[in-house]
Amino acid sequence: MKAVVYRRHGGPEVLSVSERAQAEPGPGEVRVRVVVSAVNPTDWKQRNGRGAEAGTEVPDTVPNQDGAGVVDTVGPDVTAFAPGDRVWVLLAGTHGPEAGTAQEYTVLPATKLVRLPDAVGFDEGAGFGVPGLTAHRALTVAEDGPARLAPGSLEGRTVLVSGGAGAVGNATIQLARWAGATVIATVSSDAKAALARAAGAQHVLRYPDPDLAGRIRELAPDGVDLVVEVAAGVNAPLHTEVLRPRGTVAVYGDDRGTGTVSLDFGANLWLNTRYQFLVLYTVGDDKLRAGAEDVSAALADGALRLGEDRGVPVHRFSLADTAKAHTASEEGTTGKVLIDVTPAG
Template sequence: MKAVVYRRHGGPEVLSLSERAVADPGPGEVRVRIVVSAVNPTDWKQRLGRGAEAGTEVPETVPNQDGAGVVDAVGPDVTGFAPGDRVWLILSGTYGPAAGTAQEYTVLPAAQLVGLPDAAGFDEGAGFGVPALTAHRALTVAEDGPTRLAPGGLAGRTVLVSGGAGAVGNATIQLGRWAGATVIATVSSEEKAALARAAGAQHVLRYPDPELGARIREVAPDGVDLVVEVAAGVNAGLHTEVLRPRGTVAIYGDDRGTGTVSLDFGANLWLNARYQFIVLYTVGADKLRAGAEDVTAALADGALRLGEDHGVPVHRFPLEDTAEAHIASEKGATGKVLIDVTPAE
């Protein structure tokens, strides 16, 4: 089978198209024919080595965590899946270096597969994995909020989404609206404002703006219940301007920051503010499964969709151009970077 691999950390030039043997699933495992693979920043950061020296040798690794496809074979003791089932995958590459989705077939534990609803395509199954699971976690960590999402679960709550045109920002807007929240999004340009509105944000504000806190308060006079934050350090001061008492800041990124976040102790103390940092790799299997179930329900309801008319432009590449797909993601392509691996049928 065709697979994209790398054998050392480095830039996109370390990726190459190779031939690998198709593995048989063992006990508890399922083999999936990948139809669509998706690129997230975590994928090229892992390829770079997250601080490792360029050129450091690694076991032959297939990149990309997210993907969707069709069950091809099941191993002993597997129940709930059968050949022909449409599925999306949870953090595929965490099962081992050979388990990423930039290949025609991958073998995973059944626990890392989720049934893909008939109402959703393979693009959605691949494209909303990491972003939607991150968004789900962010929307369910507030002290006074729900731990699961469903229609009406966030009714009466106001969510501020920082970076509303990004992949996680978009998923947060779509999931938040599905659950009944009022969503305020901040963006850096009019083009991105249009995408945030297409995703469903009722209020979209531009930054930088020295009056941004006041403008948010015009929409939410009592303060916002939850901030979903992609630029933790840059926006730390804004949080105390706009949070209501016992409000929560769910942090998944430090865009434009230094890697260090400074907080005003007194202001946060009197707000009883809660800060929750989010990364999927250590969040726990129970949280991933809960998120996957709710994301699947949103997909089935048509509440999570790709495409520019839903605020997510799609950029497509063939498997042999996976390096170009990684470059597009690294350069900050707005929307979703997808890789066509095998035919849908």
């Protein structure tokens, strides 16, 4: 089978296509034929080494956490899945360096598979893994908010989505609207504003804007219930201006920041602000499973979709062009970067 592999940390040039033998699933494992693999920033950051020196040797590693495909064969004791089942996967690469989705077949524990609803395409199954689960976690961390998402679960709440045209921002908007929230999104350009509106945001505001807090307050006079934040350091002063008392900031990024977040103690004290930092790798299996169930329900309802008409332009690459796909993501291409691995049929 064909697999994309890197053997040292570095730029996209370390990726190469190799011929590898198919692994056999062991007890509790499933072999999946990957139809579509997706690229997220976490994939190229891992390839770069997350601070490790470029050129540092690593075990043969197949990149990409997200993907969707068809069960090929199951190992002993697996009863939840059968050959032919359509599935999407949860953080495939965390199972081991050779378990990523940039290959024709991957072997994973059955617990890392989620059934793909019948009417949902492989693109969505691959495209909303990391972004959808991150958005779900962000929308369910408020002290007095829901722990699960469903139609009506966010009714009456106002969510501010920072960076509404990004992958997580888009998934947050779509999921929040499905759950009944009012969504205010901030973006940096008119083109991105159009994407945030296509995702479903009722209100879209441009930044930079010296009166951004005032404009948000016009839309939410009592303050927003939840901020889903991609630029924690830059936007920290804004939070105390727009949050309601006991509001929550769910932080998953520090775009344009320094890696250090400074908070106004007094303002946050009197607001009883809750900050929840989040990353999927340590969130816990129970949270991942709950998120996967709710994301699948939203997919089945048609509430979560890719495509420019839903605010997510799709950029396709072949498996042989995985390095180009990584480059596109790393250069900040707006939308979803997908890799066609094997035929859907």
